[in-house]
Amino acid sequence: MLNVFTLANGRLFQEEIESLEALAHVRPVWVDLDAPTGEEKGWIAAHFGVTIPADAVDDDLEESARFYEEDNGELHIRSDFLIDDDETPRNVRVAFILFKNVLFSIHGEDLPVFRLLRLRARRIPALIEDAKDVLLKLYDADAEYSADALEGVYDTLEAVSARVLKRDVNDQAAGEALNAIAREEDLNGRIRRNVMDTRRAVSFMMRSRMLNAEQFEEARQILRDIDSLDSHSTFLFDKINFLMNATVGFININQNKIIKLFSVASVALLPPTLIASIYGMNFKGMPELDWALGYPYAIGLMVASVIAPFWYFRRKGWL
Numbered sequence: 001m002l003n004v005f006t007l008a009n010g011r012l013f014q015e016e017i018e019s020l021e022a023l024a025h026v027r028p029v030w031v032d033l034d035a036p037t038g039e040e041k042g043w044i045a046a047h048f049g050v051t052i053p054a055d056a057v058d059d060d061l062e063e064s065a066r067f068y069e070e071d072n073g074e075l076h077i078r079s080d081f082l083i084d085d086d087e088t089p090r091n092v093r094v095a096f097i098l099f100k101n102v103l104f105s106i107h108g109e110d111l112p113v114f115r116l117l118r119l120r121a122r123r124i125p126a127l128i129e130d131a132k133d134v135l136l137k138l139y140d141a142d143a144e145y146s147a148d149a150l151e152g153v154y155d156t157l158e159a160v161s162a163r164v165l166k167r168d169v170n171d172q173a174a175g176e177a178l179n180a181i182a183r184e185e186d187l188n189g190r191i192r193r194n195v196m197d198t199r200r201a202v203s204f205m206m207r208s209r210m211l212n213a214e215q216f217e218e219a220r221q222i223l224r225d226i227d228s229l230d231s232h233s234t235f236l237f238d239k240i241n242f243l244m245n246a247t248v249g250f251i252n253i254n255q256n257k258i259i260k261l262f263s264v265a266s267v268a269l270l271p272p273t274l275i276a277s278i279y280g281m282n283f284k285g286m287p288e289l290d291w292a293l294g295y296p297y298a299i300g301l302m303v304a305s306v307i308a309p310f311w312y313f314r315r316k317g318w319l
């Protein structure tokens with residue numbers, strides 16, 4: 001899908017392009033390619049003279065391929081953006097090409113940060129003035145989206161804390177808690193990776209001297225916002241580790257209770273087993289013929305030998 005964004009009266013307007021002829025009638029400040037086809041890449045090359053690399057959104061990039069400038073002035077930046085999906089949180093690679101004051105973005109799926117920027121740019125006048133503003137606002141929205149995702153992690157961990165620390169935890173509740181904690185740990189790690197990547201990209205823009213004074217100050221503010229997220233992310237890692245250890249501890253306690261029950265039962269059943277063995281080996285003939293009360297006596301003695309250990313264990317507080 002090929003979308004172009006033009007500025008009119010300080011607002012960003014979106015138009016979907018379905019042919020090369022339609023592309024010739026617009027003067028965009030931002031061209032967004034969402035899972036582009038080969039034909040759409042050809043339109044970009046024919047109209048703007050920009051060749052989209054085949055590995056633009058590959059994950060296995062070398063360090064030197066993330067930020068570089070071509071001889072013709074094309075500035076290439078590749079960043080990861082977070083998708084906080086309920087099922088599978090993930091980081092999606094986005095390739096940016098800045099050429100002749102037009103920003104080209106290439107990605108494999110629609111991103112919440114991009115939707116947020118489009119919504120804001122339509123409603124807030126003079127939010128964007130050129131292509132570099134678009135790129136900065138995307139990184140700003142990405143930092144804000146990461147902060148919202150961290151708040152979601154806070155809320156989920158609070159719910160897990162209430163479930164784990166304020167009532168008895170059985171194995172089923174502990175398993176559900178572990179699943180929730182593992183998901184939030186994965187999401188927190190992806191958020192941390194996302195803000196690290198955003199910090200690198202914004203720092204590169206500042207070092208390349210491509211920003212004016214106002215944009216440079218905005219980039220510094222984005223970096224300050226990202227720095228404030230690091231302490232929250234670190235705190236969440238500590239909280240996740242604590243809840244993980246607490247939940248595993250409750251599971252161990254439940255398992256120890258079961259082992260304790262079997263241990264007590266095995267110890268309590270040793271005396272009647274011994275009595276039955278002695279009783280069965282110390283009669284010349286059939287016990288019923290030699291002593292009519294043999295069976296009742298042996299059974300009573302076995303029952304007493306079972307009750308006595310349980311009474312003793314309960315008195316000691318072992319049950």
